[in-house]
Amino acid sequence: MSDRDPQPVERQLPTDEASDLLALVREIAQREIAPKAAEEEDAGRFPREVFTLLSRSGLLGLPYDSEYGGGEQPYEVYLQVLEELAAARLTVGLGVSVHTLASYGLATYGTKQQQVEHLPAMLGGGLLGAYCLSEPASGSDAASLRTKAVRDGDEWVITGTKAWITHGGIADFYTVMARTGEDGPRGITAFLVPGDAPGLSGASPEKKMGMKGSPTAQVHLDGVRVGDDRRIGEEGQGFSIALSALDSGRLGIAACAIGVAQAALDEAVAYAGQRRQFGRPIADFQGLRFMIADMATQIEAGRALYLAAARLKDAGRPFSKQAAMAKLHCTDTAMKVTTDAVQILGGYGYTADFPAERYMREAKVLQIVEGTNQIQRMVIARHVAGPEGR
């Protein structure tokens, strides 16, 4: 809507290669993603061709080994790429984050043979992944999942229903957590299931408040057979693989949240500079100037927090607590900033003529996925105050 370009984000990038990468991503975001975002979100259309382009451009395996087709980028760079993609369209930024999450198990815990066989297609061969932990009756209490995998010779037979699966029904591969043993976290094993496996089917996508272009669906597994060579890690290791993936995944959600918040701030600033009331641009009124200052400050704080966590991860140090803090702070910031952006646009902010209302609807889901913000607080409190019931 505006003839004024937003202020470029001042990024600290570790190498010239990373600066070039971010420039390429911004170009793809502005040319291929942002122009169609509003229309396609409205129509509930998933931009599969964008993911093919991202795969061809080396952007679907950024944090993984180049030996298997990954980009071998540090997390601090990969996350800033996600931020740019999410600012253009959350369906794309979050989709890349989920694909990275789905690839994590095999890339981190797979055998050399599994990695050679599967990873190149997953990281740069055009495939799209899904991560299947949640079920209709187990969300926050994920360790109570009931999907079963029963051994039959050299194969496993998987039966159950996964819920809320991003890319459910359209993914080429599914990382599935299933019960192979006792109740609780120690009886869970991870498997890599091909999207075209007989017995696997996606239900109709959920009708969501936002991110309508991103299909979220139940995935039914009805006697799906996979070889033991598709088991990821050891029997009973699946839950710790799932949680370890989520530590990294939460950083992806944090970066996407800052992308959405930045897009909303840019929109609000552009509007406030043009809209006149009482004979002046509304950007002159201190009531709005203070809101804008608070929005910008929270965004910078969120970016600094997710980057601090990413740098710990890149240095091989524990980062679980900081990842939970980043997810909590960045997604709450996105909710607040997008709500304030709607307020700054006044009545127009409440219409679909401007993207502010879409940003606000999109921000909400980020407080829920990959561990609700109540669960993030539980994780943080355990790190800070020790386990409950000592």
Ligand SMILES: Cc1cc2nc3c(=O)[nH]c(=O)nc-3n(C[C@H](O)[C@H](O)[C@H](O)COP(=O)(O)OP(=O)(O)OC[C@H]3O[C@@H](n4cnc5c(N)ncnc54)[C@H](O)[C@@H]3O)c2cc1C
């Ligand atoms: C758009 C979308 C995409 C998703 N994509 C995926 C995906 O790709 N893969 C996947 O596996 N899952 C996915 N999910 C599922 C998501 O991770 C879950 O929705 C989330 O973990 C919460 O689970 P639940 O919805 O069952 O809520 P519940 O666990 O039933 O929680 C309901 C409420 O109770 C609160 N609560 C629960 N336990 C506690 C507690 N101990 N203390 C305080 N409060 C508590 C929660 O915070 C929440 O407010 C997706 C969800 C959505 C909406």
